[in-house]
Amino acid sequence: MKRIPVVIAGCGGVGRQLLEHIVNCRALHSKQGLVLRVVGVCDSQSMLVANDIFTEELNDDVLARICLEKSRGTSLSELNDIGDCQVFDYKEATMQVIDIAGLLGRSTGLAVVDCTASSETLEVLKQVIDSGCCVVLANKKPLTSSMEDYQKLTSHIRRIRYESTVGAGLPIIASVTRVVASGDSVFRIVGSLSGTLGYVMSEVETGKPFSEVVQAAKRLGYTEPDPRDDLSGMDVARKALILARLIGWQINLDDITVESLYPEEMGPNSMSTEDFLGGGLSLVDKDIAERVRVASLKGNVLRYVCLIEDSRVQVGSQEISKASSIGRLRGSDNVVEIYSRCYKEYPLVIQGAGAGNDTTAAGVLADLIDLQDLFK
Amino acid sequence: MKRIPVVIAGCGGVGRQLLEHIVNCRALHSKQGLVLRVVGVCDSQSMLVANDIFTEELNDDVLARICLEKSRGTSLSELNDIGDCQVFDYKEATMQVIDIAGLLGRSTGLAVVDCTASSETLEVLKQVIDSGCCVVLANKKPLTSSMEDYQKLTSHIRRIRYESTVGAGLPIIASVTRVVASGDSVFRIVGSLSGTLGYVMSEVETGKPFSEVVQAAKRLGYTEPDPRDDLSGMDVARKALILARLIGWQINLDDITVESLYPEEMGPNSMSTEDFLGGGLSLVDKDIAERVRVASLKGNVLRYVCLIEDSRVQVGSQEISKASSIGRLRGSDNVVEIYSRCYKEYPLVIQGAGAGNDTTAAGVLADLIDLQDLFK
Numbered sequence: 233m234k235r236i237p238v239v240i241a242g243c244g245g246v247g248r249q250l251l252e253h254i255v256n257c258r259a260l261h262s263k264q265g266l267v268l269r270v271v272g273v274c275d276s277q278s279m280l281v282a283n284d285i286f287t288e289e290l291n292d293d294v295l296a297r298i299c300l301e302k303s304r305g306t307s308l309s310e311l312n313d314i315g316d317c318q319v320f321d322y323k324e325a326t327m328q329v330i331d332i333a334g335l336l337g338r339s340t341g342l343a344v345v346d347c348t349a350s351s352e353t354l355e356v357l358k359q360v361i362d363s364g365c366c367v368v369l370a371n372k373k374p375l376t377s378s379m380e381d382y383q384k385l386t387s388h389i390r391r392i393r394y395e396s397t398v399g400a401g402l403p404i405i406a407s408v409t410r411v412v413a414s415g416d417s418v419f420r421i422v423g424s425l426s427g428t429l430g431y432v433m434s435e436v437e438t439g440k441p442f443s444e445v446v447q448a449a450k451r452l453g454y455t456e457p458d459p460r461d462d463l464s465g466m467d468v469a470r471k472a473l474i475l476a477r478l479i480g481w482q483i484n485l486d487d488i489t490v491e492s493l494y495p496e497e498m499g500p501n502s503m504s505t506e507d508f509l510g511g512g513l514s515l516v517d518k519d520i521a522e523r524v525r526v527a528s529l530k531g532n533v534l535r536y537v538c539l540i541e542d543s544r545v546q547v548g549s550q551e552i553s554k555a556s557s558i559g560r561l562r563g564s565d566n567v568v569e570i571y572s573r574c575y576k577e578y579p580l581v582i583q584g585a586g587a588g589n590d591t592t593a594a595g596v597l598a599d600l601i602d603l604q605d606l607f608k
Numbered sequence: 609m610k611r612i613p614v615v616i617a618g619c620g621g622v623g624r625q626l627l628e629h630i631v632n633c634r635a636l637h638s639k640q641g642l643v644l645r646v647v648g649v650c651d652s653q654s655m656l657v658a659n660d661i662f663t664e665e666l667n668d669d670v671l672a673r674i675c676l677e678k679s680r681g682t683s684l685s686e687l688n689d690i691g692d693c694q695v696f697d698y699k700e701a702t703m704q705v706i707d708i709a710g711l712l713g714r715s716t717g718l719a720v721v722d723c724t725a726s727s728e729t730l731e732v733l734k735q736v737i738d739s740g741c742c743v744v745l746a747n748k749k750p751l752t753s754s755m756e757d758y759q760k761l762t763s764h765i766r767r768i769r770y771e772s773t774v775g776a777g778l779p780i781i782a783s784v785t786r787v788v789a790s791g792d793s794v795f796r797i798v799g800s801l802s803g804t805l806g807y808v809m810s811e812v813e814t815g816k817p818f819s820e821v822v823q824a825a826k827r828l829g830y831t832e833p834d835p836r837d838d839l840s841g842m843d844v845a846r847k848a849l850i851l852a853r854l855i856g857w858q859i860n861l862d863d864i865t866v867e868s869l870y871p872e873e874m875g876p877n878s879m880s881t882e883d884f885l886g887g888g889l890s891l892v893d894k895d896i897a898e899r900v901r902v903a904s905l906k907g908n909v910l911r912y913v914c915l916i917e918d919s920r921v922q923v924g925s926q927e928i929s930k931a932s933s934i935g936r937l938r939g940s941d942n943v944v945e946i947y948s949r950c951y952k953e954y955p956l957v958i959q960g961a962g963a964g965n966d967t968t969a970a971g972v973l974a975d976l977i978d979l980q981d982l983f984k
Contacts, residue, residue, distance in 0.1 A: 257791035264765060389640060390981060395786075401950060403786055403958075407779040413977040414777070414970035415633035557959075560936075565954050574777060574967040575960050578941050582779075583933075584956035591950040594790035601789040605766055605981035 233265055236607050237285065237336050238600065239272040239329055242347035243302045246370050246396070247273075249593035250347060251295045257597065258292070266604060272332060273298055276348070278309035279325035280317045285332055286339070290317055330359050337363035341607040343600055346371040347593075358384050361391060366606060368599045369394040370592055372470040375477070376485055382477055391606060393599035398471045399425055399566040399586040401595030406602075407582055408478050411572055418479045420571035421540040422579075425471045427564030427587035428454045428462040429493075429536035433549070434562055436524055437533055442493075443514040450509070454564060454587075458505045463493040465536070469547045472538035475568075476545050483545065491548025493520075493536070527551040533559050557581045609641055612983050613661065613712050614976065615648040615705055618723035619678045622746050622772070623649075625969035626723060627671045633973065634668070642980060648708060649674055652724070654685035655701035656693045661708055662715070666693055706735050713739035717983040719976055722747040723969075734760050737767060742982060744975045745770040746968055748846040751853070752861055758853055767982060769975035774847045775801055775942040775962040777971030782978075783958055784854050787948055794855040796947035797916040798955075801847045803940030803963035804830045804838040805869075805912035809925070810938055812900055813909055818869075819890040826885070830940060830963075834881045839869040841912070845923045848914035851944075852921050859921065867924025869896075869912070903927040909935050933957045 238254075240247055254268050261268065269289040272281045280298070282288040290298070294314055301311060312319060320328050329344060336342035342365040346353050351373040358381070360367055367385070369375065375382060375394060386392055395405045411418060424430050431454055435445040446463070449455050455462050469490045476483055498512040520534075527534045532551040535558050539546045552559045557567050557579075566586025569579035585591050614630075616623050630644050637644065645665040648657045656674070658664040666674070670690055677687060688695060696704050705720060712718035718741040722729050727749040734757070736743055743761070745751065750761060751770060762768055771781045787794060800806050807830055811821040822839070825831050831838050845866045852859055874888040896910075903910045908927040911934050915922045928935045933943050933955075942962025945955035961967050 253791055260791055401786075401790070401792075402956065403779060403783040406782055406786060407958075410771075410777075410779055410782060410974035410978070411970070414973040415629055415636055416777075416967075416970050563954065574964075574970050578939065578961060580778065580958075580960035582783075582956075582958055584951050585954060588950075591792075594787070594792050594950050597790040598786035602786070 245589040247347035249589040333363040370396040396595035401591035423568035441517040442520040621965040623723035625965040709739040746772040772971035777967035799944035818896040
């Protein structure tokens with residue numbers, strides 16, 4: 233039986249779901265001769281660590297308790313009674329992860345999973361890679377920092393996986409990695425990589441005002457608490473950057489042209505979320521409706537896409553043929569079209585649910601399992 | 609630099625293209641610290657082996673010469689002047705592969721690539737796996753033999769890859785493997801997995817007689833020399849069996865319901881290819897045209913698909929909604945829809961070129977590269 237030690241940072245939606253998946257897959261993984269040993273779990277305030285990381289782990293009762301408490305909004309720091317593990321505060325947690333990586337990197341190996349949305353994990357992750365350990369990311373921030381940081385993180389390309397940073401669990405990163413590894417050069421990627429914006433753009437097409445659609449999306453839980461985090465396009469830009477770097481481009485977030493779906497003067501610094509949704513947003517309705525109408529006259533639809541081509545990455549609303557995969561997209565599905573030597577005239581298309589904790593955590597788990605050959 | 613020894617069986621279209629890809633990717637792979645060392649190449653009559661498999665390989669000049677000669681239809685057995693390698697005849701070749709696997713399995717590891725279309729490689733491949741070596745398949749036959757053979761071949765699941773057996777280089781096997789590994793149970797797969805039949809079915813939809821379309825497909829090089837090899841559905845049945853076994857079903861080729869697109873009395877035992885194409889086939893035109901018409905009245909199209917669901921695998925022509933991924937398919941693209949817990953209402957869809965030596969060989973090469981962590 234191969235025992236893979238894992239540390240999980242972040243136990244909000246995705247991290248908690250990952251813990252549940254790990255417990256639920258015990259029998260399946262055991263059949264393949266694998267055990268995922270969770271030796272540490274962090275949230276934003278503290279960290280639980282097994283008493284002896286070489287021989288012990290947080291057992292399934294402890295993991296179930298963590299899931300339950302986190303679903304109630306409890307902080308890990310309050311779980312002093314949980315037994316068989318140590319609790320560290322935020323400042324100590326960073327050193328703990330580095331120490332565990334140092335110790336296990338020399339013996340069995342370790343996988344550190346970043347399910348946070350923080351830009352502060354980067355430094356720790358670089359040290360984890362330096363220690364000879366593995367990193368799995370659902371967090372886009374570490375990969376979308378400077379090119380220098382990116383190169384450091386990916387310096388041992390087999391030891392880092394990040395499927396769930398783009399299109400949740402959809403096998404986009406794995407597929408592009410395969411295409412690139414076979415020497416099939418990718419010259420164009422077009423994608424609709426935001427479930428939220430996919431939903432919004434396909435709804436406005438039916439004649440509904442943009443502001444109403446955004447409000448409905450917020451009610452349905454499709455948007456961030458402040459929908460401007462989606463409408464700014466920055467989340468899509470990060471995904472596009474990850475894809476562009478994956479196909480070998482040396483570019484930065486600053487190099488990407490990003491169209492925001494609201495004017496700058498309605499930004500978070502000038503207006504509350506309530507004012508934005510209650511009044512500001514409706515000022516954009518007319519413009520969007522007009523663009524939808526113009527597109528429709530040409531047999532096109534308006535979609536919020538990323539376009540990676542000719543050394544440029546663009547993120548914004550574009551007129552797309554109704555007949556294309558992206559034009560036909562409905563609901564909150566994601567789709568990506570990859571054009572390469574082998575997929576020149578007709579692209580390689582990958583489509584499916586691109587959001588949700590279940591599928592995002594499933595992507596992280598598949599990454600973890602795929603790292604198994606690197607463990608002793 | 610990690611040096612991965614490779615033996616390639618079959619140097620017709622796919623095998624030859626693989627050799628070219630390997631040579632063309634030298635710089636790319638070297639950047640990742642990898643060298644693919646081709647220590648042996650077989651065709652149906654003989655085998656070339658490097659003089660010392662531990663330290664030498666067939667160099668790029670030799671590989672280029674092999675590609676050139678095979679493209680001219682020359683047998684490897686005629687390449688006695690090629691230098692720096694030994695030539696073995698067919699009977700010796702089998703023992704050679706087993707010997708090489710035995711020797712390298714204990715040291716660096718070895719990957720044996722099966723690019724043949726033969727059912728005779730199975731026994732050797734089982735011994736290769738037994739020796740602790742890896743197997744990469746473009747050949748469907750070894751995986752579609754008895755369940756016992758399948759279990760033997762996949763007994764060390766990380767050491768066998770077979771992306772190019774289904775949908776050429778399309779990342780279908782890799783994607784389903786990821787879904788399964790994350791505990792996301794697949795309950796339904798629908799696919800259009802024959803470029804030839806995809807082309808035929810979408811052409812008859814435009815009103816052309818079935819027999820004319822098949823003849824055109826043959827002229828375009830889309831079919832096997834005897835188009836009945838495609839029209840029988842057995843090739844699709846093998847692909848469906850590989851997918852069904854991948855999601856954990858213990859079934860055999862016999863268990864699959866396969867609809868042939870020509871009546872049994874027009875089979876290869878009763879009729880020559882010429883008689884079949886020249887006369888027999890047109891007797892089917894009316895029936896197919898009628899089925900296309902009936903489907904169309906309901907807003908459907910007729911497609912030749914595989915359906916894996918409810919413990920049954922069916923392969924044949926079915927009415928499919930025009931609006932679905934499969935219904936919209938044009939040309940010789942393949943598409944597969946995967947339904948699982950995470951992709952329940954809307955499936956995970958993978959679409960693209962599902963035939964061609966370039967993409968098939970690219971899939972094999974991506975498999976080889978993905979095995980790298982198993983090599984010392």
